Amino acid sequence: MHAISQAKEDPGAASLRIRRARAEDVPQVSALDAEVTGLAKPEYWRDIFERYGDRRLDERFFLIAEIVGDDHREPILGFIVGEVRVWEFGSQPCGWVFAFSVEPDARLQGVGKSLFDAISAEFKHAGVQRMRTMVARNNHLHMTFFRGEGMMAGPYIQLEKDID
Numbered sequence: 001m002h003a004i005s006q007a008k009e010d011p012g013a014a015s016l017r018i019r020r021a022r023a024e025d026v027p028q029v030s031a032l033d034a035e036v037t038g039l040a041k042p043e044y045w046r047d048i049f050e051r052y053g054d055r056r057l058d059e060r061f062f063l064i065a066e067i068v069g070d071d072h073r074e075p076i077l078g079f080i081v082g083e084v085r086v087w088e089f090g091s092q093p094c095g096w097v098f099a100f101s102v103e104p105d106a107r108l109q110g111v112g113k114s115l116f117d118a119i120s121a122e123f124k125h126a127g128v129q130r131m132r133t134m135v136a137r138n139n140h141l142h143m144t145f146f147r148g149e150g151m152m153a154g155p156y157i158q159l160e161k162d163i164d
């Protein structure tokens with residue numbers, strides 16, 4: 001993406017910033033998610049912002065990546081959402097990542113890693129020593145990314161069944 005290249009060549013002109021989501025980001029997050037998943041769910045994203053972007057912010061993290069220039073603001077490039085969960089399934093407190101996407105035109109330029117590093121730092125600051133996520137078996141991008149960041153199979157197995 002032009003703005004990222006510009007930021008790399010001339011860090012004074014524009015830079016990648018990771019910040020907390022604001023209410024006005026929700027339509028863009030929803031649009032990016034719809035673009036990536038093929039499914040629009042604006043109510044879901046409004047609800048996610050209310051729960052993860054607006055309260056208990058010491059353990060809930062809804063982070064946005066954006067390019068910030070001198071005189072203008074670009075559209076958001078990606079987001080990551082997670083929270084500290086305690087004692088579920090007998091687990092010690094840990095940080096869960098449950099939503100994560102980067103704008104297709106902005107991929108492979110470090111935006112995903114910047115978001116992942118930022119939420120890892122937030123989890124560490126919140127006092128947990130481990131983070132978790134779930135990856136759809138057919139989401140090779142997520143799998144490749146998370147493995148590249150050092151995440152490995154954990155001690156739990158997901159079980160499910162169709163309800164008659």
Ligand SMILES: CC(C)(COP(=O)(O)OP(=O)(O)OC[C@H]1O[C@@H](n2cnc3c(N)ncnc32)[C@H](O)[C@@H]1OP(=O)(O)O)[C@@H](O)C(=O)NCCC(=O)NCCS
Nearest residue numbers: 099100101102107108109110111112113141142144145148
């Ligand atoms: C996974 C995702 C977040 C990565 O974002 P990104 O900005 O492209 O990631 P980065 O540029 O920071 O890449 C970091 C590392 O991930 C790995 N990686 C990312 N994309 C890759 C690809 N297409 N092929 C191979 N490795 C890849 C590489 O190891 C890369 O490190 P490198 O650049 O040193 O080789 C992005 O591909 C994405 O949004 N995918 C779709 C996610 C999705 O399906 N969301 C909906 C459900 S929540």
